[in-house]
Amino acid sequence: MQNIIQSLQSHGFRITPLRQELVSLFESGCNPLAYDDLLQLLKSRGFTPNKTTLYRELTFLCAQRITQEIDLGEGKKRYELANDHHHHLVCTACDAIEAVHLSTDIRFEEEKIKAEKGFVVTRHMLEFFGICGSCSKKGLFHAN
Ligand SMILES: [Zn+2]
Numbered sequence: 234m235q236n237i238i239q240s241l242q243s244h245g246f247r248i249t250p251l252r253q254e255l256v257s258l259f260e261s262g263c264n265p266l267a268y269d270d271l272l273q274l275l276k277s278r279g280f281t282p283n284k285t286t287l288y289r290e291l292t293f294l295c296a297q298r299i300t301q302e303i304d305l306g307e308g309k310k311r312y313e314l315a316n317d318h319h320h321h322l323v324c325t326a327c328d329a330i331e332a333v334h335l336s337t338d339i340r341f342e343e344e345k346i347k348a349e350k351g352f353v354v355t356r357h358m359l360e361f362f363g364i365c366g367s368c369s370k371k372g373l374f375h376a377n
């Protein structure tokens with residue numbers, strides 16, 4: 234994923250300053266970003282895209298499989314680099330989001346579903362909600 238911009242260029246896509254900035258924002262290893270987070274970050278970097286432009290850009294990046302949408306049940310989408318397959322740990326005390334790689338291969342389950350039900354899984358979402366390490370140290374975790 235080191236050469237996202239070069240790869241886009243080689244496919245004949247125009248690299249606008251906004252597109253370049255968005256890619257570098259996502260590449261900086263940040264948490265999954267919602268539209269408003271992105272807008273704020275872009276503004277702090279001197280970009281003032283209108284709503285349509287930014288949504289169009291995000292749609293483009295998702296269509297090129299550079300980024301992907303995730304839904305953490307907040308009533309808004311978040312966007313992140315689509316460079317590897319992972320899930321998320323969401324702290325319900327401090328809202329921290331951390332990527333996590335599972336040692337279990339869910340593709341095995343998807344094969345089973347296909348064999349048993351004839352249902353072809355094209356994607357899945359699996360996120361974990363709970364209390365992060367630092368919050369539980371602060372005693373923010375109350376078992377019930
Ligand atoms: Zn998965």
Ligand SMILES: [Zn+2]
Nearest residue numbers: 324327365368
């Ligand atoms: Zn936390």
